[in-house]
Amino acid sequence: MSARTKYLLDESDMPTRWYNIAADLPEPPPPPLHPGTGEPVGPDDLAPLFPQALIAQEVSSERYLEIPGAVLDVYRLWRPSPLFRARRLEKALDTPARIYYKYEGVSPVGSHKPNTAVPQAYYNAAEGVTRLTTETGAGQWGSALAFAAATYGLSCEVWQVRASYDQKPYRKLMMETYGATVHPSPSELTAAGRAILADHPDSTGSLGIAISEAVEMAAADPQARYALGSVLNHVLTHQTVIGEEALRQFELAEDSPDVLIGCTGGGSNFGGLAFPFLREKLAGRSTAVIKAVEPAACPTLTRGRYAYDFGDTAGLTPLLKMHTLGHRFIPDPIHAGGLRYHGMAPLLSHIYELGLIEAQAIGQRDCFAAGVQFARSEGIIPAPEPTHALAACIDEALRCKESGESKAILTALCGHAHLDLPAYGAYLSGSMVDNELAEDQLSRSLAELPTP
Amino acid sequence: MSARTKYLLDESDMPTRWYNIAADLPEPPPPPLHPGTGEPVGPDDLAPLFPQALIAQEVSSERYLEIPGAVLDVYRLWRPSPLFRARRLEKALDTPARIYYKYEGVSPVGSHKPNTAVPQAYYNAAEGVTRLTTETGAGQWGSALAFAAATYGLSCEVWQVRASYDQKPYRKLMMETYGATVHPSPSELTAAGRAILADHPDSTGSLGIAISEAVEMAAADPQARYALGSVLNHVLTHQTVIGEEALRQFELAEDSPDVLIGCTGGGSNFGGLAFPFLREKLAGRSTAVIKAVEPAACPTLTRGRYAYDFGDTAGLTPLLKMHTLGHRFIPDPIHAGGLRYHGMAPLLSHIYELGLIEAQAIGQRDCFAAGVQFARSEGIIPAPEPTHALAACIDEALRCKESGESKAILTALCGHAHLDLPAYGAYLSGSMVDNELAEDQLSRSLAELPTP
Numbered sequence: 001m002s003a004r005t006k007y008l009l010d011e012s013d014m015p016t017r018w019y020n021i022a023a024d025l026p027e028p029p030p031p032p033l034h035p036g037t038g039e040p041v042g043p044d045d046l047a048p049l050f051p052q053a054l055i056a057q058e059v060s061s062e063r064y065l066e067i068p069g070a071v072l073d074v075y076r077l078w079r080p081s082p083l084f085r086a087r088r089l090e091k092a093l094d095t096p097a098r099i100y101y102k103y104e105g106v107s108p109v110g111s112h113k114p115n116t117a118v119p120q121a122y123y124n125a126a127e128g129v130t131r132l133t134t135e136t137g138a139g140q141w142g143s144a145l146a147f148a149a150a151t152y153g154l155s156c157e158v159w160q161v162r163a164s165y166d167q168k169p170y171r172k173l174m175m176e177t178y179g180a181t182v183h184p185s186p187s188e189l190t191a192a193g194r195a196i197l198a199d200h201p202d203s204t205g206s207l208g209i210a211i212s213e214a215v216e217m218a219a220a221d222p223q224a225r226y227a228l229g230s231v232l233n234h235v236l237t238h239q240t241v242i243g244e245e246a247l248r249q250f251e252l253a254e255d256s257p258d259v260l261i262g263c264t265g266g267g268s269n270f271g272g273l274a275f276p277f278l279r280e281k282l283a284g285r286s287t288a289v290i291k292a293v294e295p296a297a298c299p300t301l302t303r304g305r306y307a308y309d310f311g312d313t314a315g316l317t318p319l320l321k322m323h324t325l326g327h328r329f330i331p332d333p334i335h336a337g338g339l340r341y342h343g344m345a346p347l348l349s350h351i352y353e354l355g356l357i358e359a360q361a362i363g364q365r366d367c368f369a370a371g372v373q374f375a376r377s378e379g380i381i382p383a384p385e386p387t388h389a390l391a392a393c394i395d396e397a398l399r400c401k402e403s404g405e406s407k408a409i410l411t412a413l414c415g416h417a418h419l420d421l422p423a424y425g426a427y428l429s430g431s432m433v434d435n436e437l438a439e440d441q442l443s444r445s446l447a448e449l450p451t452p
Numbered sequence: 453m454s455a456r457t458k459y460l461l462d463e464s465d466m467p468t469r470w471y472n473i474a475a476d477l478p479e480p481p482p483p484p485l486h487p488g489t490g491e492p493v494g495p496d497d498l499a500p501l502f503p504q505a506l507i508a509q510e511v512s513s514e515r516y517l518e519i520p521g522a523v524l525d526v527y528r529l530w531r532p533s534p535l536f537r538a539r540r541l542e543k544a545l546d547t548p549a550r551i552y553y554k555y556e557g558v559s560p561v562g563s564h565k566p567n568t569a570v571p572q573a574y575y576n577a578a579e580g581v582t583r584l585t586t587e588t589g590a591g592q593w594g595s596a597l598a599f600a601a602a603t604y605g606l607s608c609e610v611w612q613v614r615a616s617y618d619q620k621p622y623r624k625l626m627m628e629t630y631g632a633t634v635h636p637s638p639s640e641l642t643a644a645g646r647a648i649l650a651d652h653p654d655s656t657g658s659l660g661i662a663i664s665e666a667v668e669m670a671a672a673d674p675q676a677r678y679a680l681g682s683v684l685n686h687v688l689t690h691q692t693v694i695g696e697e698a699l700r701q702f703e704l705a706e707d708s709p710d711v712l713i714g715c716t717g718g719g720s721n722f723g724g725l726a727f728p729f730l731r732e733k734l735a736g737r738s739t740a741v742i743k744a745v746e747p748a749a750c751p752t753l754t755r756g757r758y759a760y761d762f763g764d765t766a767g768l769t770p771l772l773k774m775h776t777l778g779h780r781f782i783p784d785p786i787h788a789g790g791l792r793y794h795g796m797a798p799l800l801s802h803i804y805e806l807g808l809i810e811a812q813a814i815g816q817r818d819c820f821a822a823g824v825q826f827a828r829s830e831g832i833i834p835a836p837e838p839t840h841a842l843a844a845c846i847d848e849a850l851r852c853k854e855s856g857e858s859k860a861i862l863t864a865l866c867g868h869a870h871l872d873l874p875a876y877g878a879y880l881s882g883s884m885v886d887n888e889l890a891e892d893q894l895s896r897s898l899a900e901l902p903t904p
Contacts, residue, residue, distance in 0.1 A: 005528035008460055076457035077536075077831045084529075088603075106558060108831030110870060150828040151540075170622070173873035176880055177827050375629055376602040379529045379560030418562060418870035421625035428628055 005087060007249040009080035015244040016067055018237045021275040022347065023063035024282055029233075029350035030321040033308060038452045041318045048219045049226045053123040057234040065237065067119070074118045074151055078107040079241065083249035084413075088377040090397070097400035098255065099393060101413040102246045102273055105380065109174065111415030112269050113144030113229055116238035120227045121148035131224040133217045135159045135185065135210030137265075138337030138385070139171025140415060141229030146180035159185035159193075159213045161340075162205035163333040170419045185210035192216050192314040206330045207341045208313035215316045230266025231311060231320070231345045239272025246410065247276050257288045257410035259396055263388040264292040264301065264359075265338045267345030269414040277410075278356060288410075291358040292348070293388040295367075297435035298331040300324060300344040301352055301359035303442070308452045311343060319452050322349040326445025332435035334364050335423035336384035342445075360392060363434035367391045368427035371417070383415035384423050457539060459701040461532035467696040468519050470689045473727040474799065475515035476734055481685075481802035482773040485760060490904045493770045500671045501678045505575040509686040517689065519571070526570045526603055530559040531693065535701035536865075540829040542849070549852035550707065551845060553865040554698045554725055557832065561626065563867030564721050565596030565681055568690035572679045573600035583676040585669045587611045587637065587662030589717075590789030590837070591623025592867060593681030598632035611637035611645075611665045614657035615785040622871045637662035644668050644766040658782045659793045660765035667768045682718025683763060683772070683797045691724025698862065699728050709740045709862035711848055715840040716744040716753065716811075717790045719797030721866040729862075730808060740862075743810040744800070745840040747819075749887035750783040752776060752796040753804055753811035755894070760904045761795060771904050774801040778897025784887035786816055787875035788836035794897075812844060815886035819843045820879035823869070835867035836875050 022028060031040040043055045050058070057065060067075075086099040104112035124132060132154050136142025142158040149156035158180055165172060165184040172182045185205045186193035192212035196203050203209070211228070218226035228235060250256050260277055262270035270292050280286035294301055304323040311317035313327055323344040325331070331340045344352075351357055364384075371387035373394065374380070382390055393411045400407050417424060426432040474480060483492040495507045502510070509517060519527075538551040556564035576584060584606050588594025594610040601608035610632055617624060617636040624634045637657045638645035644664035648655050655661070663680070670678035680687060702708050712729055714722035722744050732738035746753055756775040763769035765779055775796040777783070783792045796804075803809055816836070823839035825846065826832070834842055845863045852859050869876060878884040 004463060005525070006463065008462065010460065011456060011458065073457070073539075074831075077540075087525075088529075108827075108833070114831075147831055151831070169877075170870070170873045173877040173880075174833065174870075177824060177833055177869075177873065177876045179828060372629060375560075376631060379526075379566075379599055379603070381560070381626065381629055417629075418622070418626075419873075421622045421629065421871075424629045425621075425625040428625075 005085055007083040007252045009245060009248055011076050013248060014072065014075060014080050015241050016072065017064040018067060019240040019244060019276050019279060020060055020063055020065055020237050021278060022233060023061055024279055026354065029346050032318040032320050033452045035315065035319050035450065045318065049215060051123045051127040051129060051225055053127065054120065054234050057237060058232060068122060071119045071122050080245045081106050083246055086378055089374060092373065092377040093394065093397050093401065095397040095401040096404060096406040097397040098406065098408045099397055100257065100408065100410045102242055102410065103413045104242065105413065105416035109140065109143040109147055110418060111140040111144065111383065112239060112242060112272060113141045114147060115241055115272065116229065116235045116268065117144035117148035118151065119238050121145065121152045121154055124225050125152040125154055129154065129223065129225045131155045131157065131221060132227050133157045133214040133224055134227045134229065135207060135214045137161050137164055137207045137340055139164055139168050139419065140338055143171060143174045145227055146175040146178035149180065150178045156180040157217065158182045159187060159210040161185055161207060161210050162203065164337050167422065168419060185213050187213060190216045204333055206313060208327055211312035212314035212316050215312060230268040231343065233347050235268050236271035236275065236345055236347055239268045240275050242272040243274060243276030246273060255408050256286060258407040260288050260290045260410045261293060261389045261392050262412035263339060263385050264294050264344065264348065265385060266341050267348040269412055271345060271348055273412040289358065291360060291392060293360050293362055293392045295334055295336055295339050295388060296361045296363040297334050297437055298340050299361040299437060302361045303437065304344065305446055305449065306349055306353055307449050309343060309449055319450060320346045322346045323352065325442055326449055328448055329441060329445035332438065334435055335420065335426065336364065336388065338385040339388065362388055362391050365427065365432055365434050368424065368432065370394050381417040381424065382413055383417045384420050386412060386414050457537055459535040459704045461697055461700055463528050465700060466524065466527060466532050467693050468524065469516040470519060471692040471696060471728050471731060472512055472515055472517055472689050473730060474685065475513055476731055478806065481798050484770040484772050485904045487767065487771050487902065497770065501667060503575045503579040503581060503677055505579065506572065506686050509689060510684060520574060523571045523574050532697045533558050535698055538830055541826060544825065544829040545846065545849050545853065547849040547853040548856060548858040549849040550858065550860045551849055552860065552862045554694055554862065555865045556694065557865065557868035561592065561595040561599055562870060563592040563596065563835065564691060564694060564724060565593050566599060567693055567724065568681065568687045568720065569596035569600035570603065571690050573597065573604045573606055576677050577604040577606055581606065581675065581677045583607045583609065583673065584679050585609045585666040585676055586679045586681065587659060587666045589613050589616055589659045589792055591616055591620050591871065592790055595623060595626045597679055598627040598630035601632065602630045608632040609669065610634045611639060611662040613637055613659060613662050614655060616789050619874065620871060637665050639665060642668045656785055658765060660779055663764035664766035664768050667764060682720040683795065685799050687720050688723035688727065688797055688799055691720045692727050694724040695726060695728030698725060707860050708738060710859040712740050712742045712862045713745060713841045713844050714864035715791060715837050716746050716796065716800065717837060718793050719800035721864055723797060723800055725864040741810065743812060743844060745844045746811065746813050747786055747788055747791050747840060748813045748815040749786050749889055750792050751813040751889060754813045755889065756796065757898055757901065758801055758805055759901050761901055763795060771902060772798045774798045775804065777894055778901055780900055781893060781897035784890065786887055787872065787878065788816065788840065790837040791840065814840055814843050817879065817884055817886050820876065820884065822846050833869040833876065834865055835869045836872050838864060838866050
């Protein structure tokens, strides 16, 4: 087994532009609407929450956006990230498939999230903002923003979903080590949090609730802005450094993916890897099948409605046209906390509607089985989120074994599980269950979708 | 800040030989002795514990040992590791010093330990061993051996120091994810463990005790062998891939270290980085000052005696000539669990006696202060062990600031702290204390040193 295990790029080969897929789509995604007027929101509506530079990126129709030098300097702490050929997993599966994984766990916080946290913190600092607020589910995003805020000297306040705050004390400690302040959500600090607690004193929270709290706090402080770790266009655009690097690494490998598989929660990791490949596909330079995998307990693409909905539970955000389970839907507290969001990125939802990608939902025990197999062959213990993609990836490789096809499969390994090991403990002990989708709750929450 | 942040090597530039510094020392280190006869131990004495290949490496006088291809194949999962220039830390310190760190946290378990765990598992598997036993303190070593054992299909049983077993549940979960079995030590499974528990039912354990247990279990099973994560010659030799890579990376940087600083527990991380540079120094090609930093609560080099002593608490191992606090000395349960061992590698102790390296002891609060400063500038949260080296490194950089000297400082960042975050929590909350060295216990344990 002397053939190459990983494909590295030099710092000097790091992408210097983000790719904005909106410029290449056959039709533009529907705009966000103001919930009061039903009209498309303008920059002024968003100014209390985001710096001007990010608002401009959010609505940009430019194909490429320059990455500022000060952002590249921080990216260099871990980028370019490696592309691995999973030779040991291939051997364990006895498959003729060639399995590749693009690994983002090399970042300081162990996930892909700093790819957007760093530019978000940078643009805020550049416009004189001194305080960032955000929410976090699994804790990956909060950790990333805490790191990025420390890098540019901003203060950072994180509302962490209560279930995660209680179950993942290490995440809170990581954010605090970077200097951030962490609150469990729902909290008594905001009107949105107090309203939830009044009805549900024992609420374990949700991303939607935590977003409401962080948005409310940012809107109330002129020195503060809000930062979101997924869902929005600019976030997905920042993540395209992943896919741009992977394209160059496939050139080094003298190969190209037949199938690309990523996990989807809000869509940022998936979009980050997939969009540059989708550009190649739209231009006729690739025929890769591109597939999103989501948790069976929170299946926004496969079971959600494509409709205008709020991004948060309290209804403080603009209305976004997206695949949604309804903004009041609270998914079961599955271990892949990063995939536990009621909506899906509008850009990705639109692309799914255009028929450019496929989607699949998988239960969490199958995902963890894939995670354990991967760990024991490739060494890296995958975060619970990307085990969804790995499960589909292993299925595909086993189909290749049956058919004899030697497909090249690319998957997004967006992080490691060092801070998620209790989830593996639950799986190994046999106590993990496959949460059923709460059908009753889904019907109710879909019936409560807002009408723009 | 457009200058280079990290120096990467291609897989094809990975070292293919380990460096055995014993071949280059002006006099050989004193041999291990049989505790019964007082005679040097021979291969037959060690055969119940180690495979022949490792015994041969332990006593080898060859300068270079070939790394087997099957080991290189696994090394490729994370090696070569990056050498970073800490430009953001330099800026934060406003120092003219050039600070470099060789980062081993990119391995699947987040530390340098797999560099020796992998070859140890490989040689055992090659000789038909089916079961490995070992001990672990902080959990880094146990995790590494669990990963390596999974790689070669061996079963793996780990005795984890009770204090760590209780405080670091994530470590246990990581080992179990790789398929290992973990016991708290002292345990009722061994005579050594039962003897300790009879006298001290609430014993929080020590590395010395856990070694006794793992050695006892291996010796009793012809299919089993024992694996040690530090201290022994072959372990330090395996780790020299770190320093060999760093030498090549300094060539890329067109620089060379004036000062090299590493932390020392058993000595494997330090030796791994330092020995190749020491070779250059002995050959007159380098003038680098080489410094070992140890915890003030467990100061084997600076306060221990250079004498023959047992490697374990129960006295089951051969006698090793080393810097020791006495094999019955039980250090305070400091957060840098990997540095909490009563002895120091005989090879490193010998090198220290030859005056080839310096040593310094630092209290844990100063170390964590350095760790937090590093995290907030460089992003990576350092494991508690290498914060000792970072504290000395920052001191050196600040001296450069005063003197105006622009020294190149190289430090060994042997792992990240993702599984050690409660230690940072203790530091940030102000509850961390600087454990005093237990002087009374030290006097007693030194008085009990065996006489060969």
